[in-house]
Amino acid sequence: MDRLIGGAKFMSDGTKAVLPATTTCIMLLNPLSVAAILGALLVFYLARCYSSPLWRIPGPALSKITSIALRWHEFGANRTLYIHSLHLKYGPVVRIAPKEVSYTSYEAVKEIYGSLGSGYDKHRFYNLFKVFGRRTMFSTLVKGDHAKRKRIIADRYANSNVVKPIALSGIEKRAKSLSGSVLMQQVQVKLHSYACDCVTHHLFHPYGTNSLQKQEDTDMMEQVTTDDSLRNRLIQHHYPVFYQYFSKILDLFFDPRTTPLAKDFVVGATSKIDPAPFTLLSRLQDKRESGSSVNQMDAIDIAAECTDHMVAGIDTTGDSLCFLLWELSQPASLEIQRKLREEIRENPDASFDKLSYLDAVVQEGLRCYPAIPMSLPRVVPPGGKTVDGYFVSEGTIVSSQAYSVHRNNDAVFPNPETFSPERWLSPTGEAERKRHMFAFAHGGRGCVGKHLALAEMKILLRGIYGRYSTVPDPSITPESMRSHDQIISARPYGQRCLLRFVPIANEEAFLARQSLLKSDFGFHPSERCISFNLYPYSSHLPHCVVKTQGGRRGVNATVVSQIILQVWSWGLKITGALATGKSHRVSVGISLEPYSLLALLPWMWITSVEIQFITLRKSLEPAVKA
Structure with missing residues (x-):
């Protein structure tokens, strides 16, 4: 008869029983056994991470044990901005992965890439x-x-x-x-x-x-x-x-x-x-x-x-x-x-x-x-x-990125x-x-x-x-122009950049247009422009149309005249129309001498304004030869 002695199974002839291989595998695949093995491996791995010379280097806790965060941002074409955000939070030295450290100081750049860095392959x-x-x-x-x-x-x-x-x-x-x-x-x-x-x-x-x-x-x-x-x-x-x-x-x-x-x-x-x-x-x-x-x-x-x-x-x-x-x-x-x-x-x-x-x-x-x-x-x-x-052990990946070196030294920049x-x-x-x-x-x-x-x-x-x-x-936005990583360079996220090139002959009209775009000319909040549509230049004629619409009641004519006077001071001849009233819209021509507007319409509320720069009042310097 088989006997159990000290938990081990012995045959009737006194020899120790040998469990079949399948039985051994089943025991190893027991959930508790698997959990114990994985737990032991995890403890061993964490112990190695903790004993690493890099443990003292600042950085996210996750980056000390896994590179998953860095890989995620790499595959999302966002590595550069991610690393920069870490430098803003942790300083000029950051551990970005278990075996990778990023630097922004000149001393580090000189050590790694300069003449001292000849050993850094x-x-x-x-x-x-x-x-x-x-x-x-x-x-x-x-x-x-x-x-x-x-x-x-x-x-x-x-x-x-x-x-x-x-x-x-x-x-x-x-x-x-x-x-x-x-x-x-x-x-x-x-x-x-x-x-x-x-x-x-x-x-x-x-x-x-x-x-x-x-x-x-x-x-x-x-x-x-x-x-x-x-x-x-x-x-x-x-x-x-x-x-x-x-x-x-x-x-x-x-x-x-x-x-x-x-x-x-x-x-x-x-x-x-x-x-x-x-x-x-x-x-x-x-x-x-x-x-x-x-x-x-x-x-x-x-x-x-x-x-x-x-x-x-x-x-x-x-x-x-x-x-x-x-x-x-x-x-x-x-x-x-x-x-x-x-x-x-x-x-x-x-x-x-x-x-x-x-x-x-x-x-x-x-x-x-x-x-x-x-x-x-x-x-x-x-x-x-x-x-x-910080001491970094051999085989560690070290690097600097220009994007952060140029931004993380406030005393210099x-x-x-x-x-x-x-x-x-x-x-x-x-x-x-x-x-x-x-x-x-x-x-x-x-x-x-x-x-x-x-x-x-x-x-x-x-x-x-x-x-x-x-x-x-207007179709190009800051979002479409944000930096989007490639394998080593970067390009606009939207992969296009559309610009308008305004000939120098139209420079005064261009500056007027841009200034009008940025200024509210002191409008009262109830009279502030609620729309401001600017039309692109013709490639041949120096003209630009500016349209603006007043608030609920309209814009006082005195305010409108201030706009026109400023445009006039920029050296532009102007023409246009004012729409007044609510039920009856009356068009009023704008004089080339806009001072008359002050005396003519001090009592009127203007519901919309259209100004056209039709020509220049003064000659411009010729464009410089490229």
């Missing part, structure tokens, strides 16, 4: 930027490999090469082409076309694109700028094994990165002979033909490098210009436009890099809307490092959310401002195309604001 995140399966200068992870490639490339992006007449003429030609065709444009598309044509001119001349005028080049450019592969590439990065086996299924739900037109164009361009000496293609072909085994690049390497530069040049410069023109077109920026126009008019022959206010506008644009606003991840080297007062070019004109704090500018990153692995991008931006702004004033189209 790029994170495998940069594997996403391989082209044709090859690493480019941007996607190299180790500093030594990056330095070798940069030695080949850097001189083509040096300022001395960018400002050569033949190199600069291509940018100036394209700026003139764009600024001559923008009376009513979807400016985001045009700006990316401009950026595309400029960067391909610098890469391949005379084999660059003409996407401002040729549809096939426009199609290629739009394939790059309308890419919607963020989620697909994030899955590829964070879950590589999963992506390896299920990529075909994922591609059905999340668009992959596909730019065949761009790759075909670059392969064709890089196969051409005798590119201009200032171009990158010329440099790469020369190095290939030199036969040096150290710097040897085959045809695929050259095509990959040029593709990477072209795509980066389209996205970053085009997006930054788009956000900057939107900012300059706001009613609050009218005075900035005026100062910029004044400097351009007074210095028609000055080089683009000698205009101080233009430089201030561009610097402030890059501070508020950096070309790459997002984190640039690096890996802490063996042995760990102390960054901004007071009122950081205010667009103020004037901050760059003060000699006080100039060195600190320059140190804290992270728009093109820092150190030897910073943006190699900085000087080219600045030239493109300044030359175009000089061309536009020497000829036009700009206002946003």
